[in-house]
Amino acid sequence: MTERGNQIQAVISDFGGVLTTPLIESFMAFQDQTGISSETLGKAMQAATEANGDNPLFEMERGEITEVAFLEQLTDSLEPLLGHRPEMHRFKEIYFEALDPNPPMIELMRELKAEGHRMAMLTNNVREWEPLWRPMLPVDEIFEMVVDSGFVGCRKPESQIYALTLEKIGLPAEACLFVDDVLINCEGAQKAGINAVHFKDNDQAIPEIRAALAGLP
Numbered sequence: 001m002t003e004r005g006n007q008i009q010a011v012i013s014d015f016g017g018v019l020t021t022p023l024i025e026s027f028m029a030f031q032d033q034t035g036i037s038s039e040t041l042g043k044a045m046q047a048a049t050e051a052n053g054d055n056p057l058f059e060m061e062r063g064e065i066t067e068v069a070f071l072e073q074l075t076d077s078l079e080p081l082l083g084h085r086p087e088m089h090r091f092k093e094i095y096f097e098a099l100d101p102n103p104p105m106i107e108l109m110r111e112l113k114a115e116g117h118r119m120a121m122l123t124n125n126v127r128e129w130e131p132l133w134r135p136m137l138p139v140d141e142i143f144e145m146v147v148d149s150g151f152v153g154c155r156k157p158e159s160q161i162y163a164l165t166l167e168k169i170g171l172p173a174e175a176c177l178f179v180d181d182v183l184i185n186c187e188g189a190q191k192a193g194i195n196a197v198h199f200k201d202n203d204q205a206i207p208e209i210r211a212a213l214a215g216l217p
């Protein structure tokens, strides 16, 4: 391994599930408030993907379809499963009401910036949701750039979005550390040559991030 003071100069953090509480809480809140189980929601997403040729969530996250179009497709796919047409207009509100900031990770990001690291955010997100997620944490104070799938036309774990992020940072892949709660997103980063920490919880991730930045194995 490299010596202390190794080559990692930039930290690239995910948003949802890393800088926030776990996303599963949003899906549980959706289930509680609509009576639609996560299993049914999953089946509807699968049916919508088959009907559409691509996962409508992924299309929304690439900014290829609007949130309204996404919810229509999801509603169309839920209707035969439920036997009625569900009301989905509060999807976004329910999702965000159940999501809280994750202070220990936000504080870590603040410290890493103060220690001189370049800081970037790389998020699979939805254009229309920006006014809801941005106020959850001091984005502009900590991060010099945000790469948001909804605005760049590609999403994690697609190789283009890592290349785009590296290009914006202007550093080689090996000088960057990526943090994400979704394993395939970490694997996508590693394929691009970026160091990655798979976030599972604060107690696991914070020391792993510290170790990676210190050049420890």
Ligand SMILES: [Mg+2]
Residues within 6 Å of the ligand: 014, 015, 016, 017, 018, 180, 181, 182
């Ligand atoms: Mg995430």
